Amino acid sequence: MAYGAQPLIRLGQIAAGLVVLLIAGTILAVAWRAEASARLGAADWAAIRFTLWQAAWSAILSVALAIPLARALARRRFPGRSAVVTILGAPFILPVIVAVLGLLAIFGRNGLLNAGLGALGLPEVTIYGAWGVVLAHVFFNLPLATRFLLQAWLSVPSERFRLAASLGFGPAATFRIIEWPLLRATVPGAALVIFLICTTSFAVALTLGGGPSATTIELAIYQAFRFDFDLGRAALLALVQLGVTTVAGLLVLGVAVPDAMGGGLDREVAYRPARGRFLDGLMILLATVFLVTPIGALAVSGVAALPGLPAEVWWAAMRSIATALGSALLCLVLSLSIALAVVRARRGVARLLDLAGLLGIAASPLVIGTGLFILTFPWIAPSRLALPLTGLVNAIMAMPFALRALIPAVARVEADYGKLADNLGLRGGARLRILILPRLRRPIGFSAGLAAALSMGDLGVVALFADAGSATLPLQLYRLMGAYRMEAASGAALLLLGLSLCIFWVFDRGGRVDADA
Amino acid sequence: MLHSILPLLGLLAVPAAAQDAPVLEVYTYDSFVSDWGPGPALETAFEESCACDLRFTAAGDGAELLARLRLEGARTEADVVVGLDTSLIAMAAETGLFAQHGFEGRAWDLPIAWQDDLFVPFDWGYFAFIHDRSLETPPASFEELAESDVSILIQDPRSSTPGLGLLLWVKAAYGDGAEAIWEGLSDNIVTITKGWSEAYGLFLDGEADMVLSYTTSPAYHIIAENDDSKMAAPFEEGHYLQIEVAGAIASSDELDLAMEFLDFLTSDRAQSVLPTTNWMYPARLPEAGLPEGFETLIAPETALIFPAGELPEIRSMALDEWLTALSR
Numbered sequence: 001m002a003y004g005a006q007p008l009i010r011l012g013q014i015a016a017g018l019v020v021l022l023i024a025g026t027i028l029a030v031a032w033r034a035e036a037s038a039r040l041g042a043a044d045w046a047a048i049r050f051t052l053w054q055a056a057w058s059a060i061l062s063v064a065l066a067i068p069l070a071r072a073l074a075r076r077r078f079p080g081r082s083a084v085v086t087i088l089g090a091p092f093i094l095p096v097i098v099a100v101l102g103l104l105a106i107f108g109r110n111g112l113l114n115a116g117l118g119a120l121g122l123p124e125v126t127i128y129g130a131w132g133v134v135l136a137h138v139f140f141n142l143p144l145a146t147r148f149l150l151q152a153w154l155s156v157p158s159e160r161f162r163l164a165a166s167l168g169f170g171p172a173a174t175f176r177i178i179e180w181p182l183l184r185a186t187v188p189g190a191a192l193v194i195f196l197i198c199t200t201s202f203a204v205a206l207t208l209g210g211g212p213s214a215t216t217i218e219l220a221i222y223q224a225f226r227f228d229f230d231l232g233r234a235a236l237l238a239l240v241q242l243g244v245t246t247v248a249g250l251l252v253l254g255v256a257v258p259d260a261m262g263g264g265l266d267r268e269v270a271y272r273p274a275r276g277r278f279l280d281g282l283m284i285l286l287a288t289v290f291l292v293t294p295i296g297a298l299a300v301s302g303v304a305a306l307p308g309l310p311a312e313v314w315w316a317a318m319r320s321i322a323t324a325l326g327s328a329l330l331c332l333v334l335s336l337s338i339a340l341a342v343v344r345a346r347r348g349v350a351r352l353l354d355l356a357g358l359l360g361i362a363a364s365p366l367v368i369g370t371g372l373f374i375l376t377f378p379w380i381a382p383s384r385l386a387l388p389l390t391g392l393v394n395a396i397m398a399m400p401f402a403l404r405a406l407i408p409a410v411a412r413v414e415a416d417y418g419k420l421a422d423n424l425g426l427r428g429g430a431r432l433r434i435l436i437l438p439r440l441r442r443p444i445g446f447s448a449g450l451a452a453a454l455s456m457g458d459l460g461v462v463a464l465f466a467d468a469g470s471a472t473l474p475l476q477l478y479r480l481m482g483a484y485r486m487e488a489a490s491g492a493a494l495l496l497l498g499l500s501l502c503i504f505w506v507f508d509r510g511g512r513v514d515a516d517a
Numbered sequence: 518m519l520h521s522i523l524p525l526l527g528l529l530a531v532p533a534a535a536q537d538a539p540v541l542e543v544y545t546y547d548s549f550v551s552d553w554g555p556g557p558a559l560e561t562a563f564e565e566s567c568a569c570d571l572r573f574t575a576a577g578d579g580a581e582l583l584a585r586l587r588l589e590g591a592r593t594e595a596d597v598v599v600g601l602d603t604s605l606i607a608m609a610a611e612t613g614l615f616a617q618h619g620f621e622g623r624a625w626d627l628p629i630a631w632q633d634d635l636f637v638p639f640d641w642g643y644f645a646f647i648h649d650r651s652l653e654t655p656p657a658s659f660e661e662l663a664e665s666d667v668s669i670l671i672q673d674p675r676s677s678t679p680g681l682g683l684l685l686w687v688k689a690a691y692g693d694g695a696e697a698i699w700e701g702l703s704d705n706i707v708t709i710t711k712g713w714s715e716a717y718g719l720f721l722d723g724e725a726d727m728v729l730s731y732t733t734s735p736a737y738h739i740i741a742e743n744d745d746s747k748m749a750a751p752f753e754e755g756h757y758l759q760i761e762v763a764g765a766i767a768s769s770d771e772l773d774l775a776m777e778f779l780d781f782l783t784s785d786r787a788q789s790v791l792p793t794t795n796w797m798y799p800a801r802l803p804e805a806g807l808p809e810g811f812e813t814l815i816a817p818e819t820a821l822i823f824p825a826g827e828l829p830e831i832r833s834m835a836l837d838e839w840l841t842a843l844s845r
Contacts, residue, residue, distance in 0.1 A: 041837065041840065041841075042837070042840060042841040042844060043837075043840035043841065043844045046840075046844030046845070047844075108724075109719075109722065109723060109724040110722055110723065110724075126707060126708075126724075128707060128708035129708065211673070211706065211708065211709035211843055212709075212839075212840045212843040212844035213703070213843055213844050213845070215844070223675060225588075226581065226584055226588075226676070227580070227581070227584050227673075227675035227676050228584065228675065229584050229587040229588050381589070381592050382588070467574075467576075467585070468574055468575065468576070469574075479575075479577075481715065482547065482577060482710075482711055482712055482714065482715055483547040483548070483551065483575070483712070483714045483715070484714045484715045484717070484718025484719070485551075486718070
């Protein structure tokens, strides 16, 4: 391959090595520390059962609701359709705790839904407990599932639908011949991905779970830390979590996973049967209301509280911004190194490098956090590491997405200009500066934005390490909720939402300005 | 947007003033430092005489305080810890972080004799379920509560001292039958919060019929809000007693100042602030007596409490039962 490629490959190997070292190192630390500890108690088994139970229901309900929604979106054309599709992408960068507060505003005892049910004389619903956790997961994963399935629907060549129409297929026959095979190919993958995501649920269970009957393994790890300061048990639970995610991850690898990050979702299929229009419309309307009203309600209640936010919220916001910027930079350096190397290295090496970068998708932040805590606790006060580690862990969590965006882009640049650059003797830093980086602005902007938004909204590792003096905005927000200062909490949530969207937008847009088309 | 940025600018300019005075770092629970809690009044009063900067750090609920101390160990920046209680002092003493206080000779107005050389009591109360007057036939025992469909909010015994108090209350009243009571209660529980503040806030917002708090909680509504609609439900089993304590950290650079604060906390001035801010009975009755409104509170006939020495073992047994019963 290209001249002068060796140093770049080495750089990628170092980056991949660091990721592997971090993940493997923390797992080893966890395994080493867990040995000393005792068996799993009844409550731990309940946490394992609940983790699997809620992940299964979250996956089933998300996908079940996504099927009619994706179908409706695929075959209907209406004003605002692209806005709906955009909203479906938003949960990627929506901080979990913001969504939880929004859901409370709608589904809480004093929320809009119960006000409506009460007015109709119907029994009230409660958002706390197991079903509240599932509800929040569906809120986050219905959009993801819909994007998976929509992609699948749009991948069917229009000719096939036209052919079906000209052959006089009714809805039943169209479903059986075209749509059923499509669903059979994509639904298991989509469901398993959501199952995997939900097995590592922490912030949702922390805020809505409440009590031993709605505790996930990740939450149990946190409780072992924060309530009992029992590192041995935390490590044991971390091993259990690792087992669960590994099995779920292997299952995911075993099925075809559709692409949800891809573009082109604003197209529609040529199949637009007249029947079912009302139901399709209703489905789209209900889903939009379900996804938009919680955030809207939060924005309304949060605006009034913004000017009077306590000083510690602003400090926390500054810490979060700094963490997000650091995380974005780190994510870029690591991902770009790997992407450049993957394109240059031999196939086998490239595959390994790529896999290392993807580890983040299956790694549980709290397991990594537990390992890091065990490794660093004897040497340094945990609160001093809270921000760097939050940035680090989120950078690694964002890497799989960054790599998916960067690798194809680097490959394209090399394919288009590689030979020319080789002939010109353009290599090393100059090649990077003159040829590659300017043409990667878009994926770079997107990757940095994603990493920044993820670490801005993260409530995971930071909860293990931080104290009041090193709290990030999500943690400060959680503290306000715990002290039941709900007005301040909704103000802080609105601030967090604004910052997360802003930081993503700035990076993402920044990448598009003057971008090479 | 300018609105939101302006306070930020002001903020950057602030911390220059009180830098030379020694700083006394006090860890406590959330509600202690809330605007309506005792924190602000005590801070003003103590700073008048100490020539120091008293800083409160809120660390969640009472039991989280202890967990935080265990996590920080010798690295802790705390000089004083305010808000541990009788259920936690044996475990707190085990950390070896606390200094002897030397106030043993003091006369306390507590329902039981006080003997502890590390921790100073500052207020006390009985745990009780609080409900609105409108609740028809409030349950009069845990058994009645378990059989009823009255909804309750409770706190996690691993993070909250009232939550731990409830755990020990049921254990003291029912012994080996405690697990069965918890199984019966499990369908009454709306949610288990991490701390008292959240549970009480949810209760006031109407999320449940009853909340675990103190027999003294109605006094807050009577005195501060002129509202007599909240009442404590007397339970036939008796009520569990909680004595809240403070202690000084032995490794503190400001140990003398810390002792001065403990002395202040049990002085007439601080003790007369506590009943109407922390809404508990003072550990030493102020000269002016209890504020008007406290005489309306229920006085439990039986006070339940485990001896401090037995507690670590009983706590861990009761916690296992609780986890088992409620995780089904």
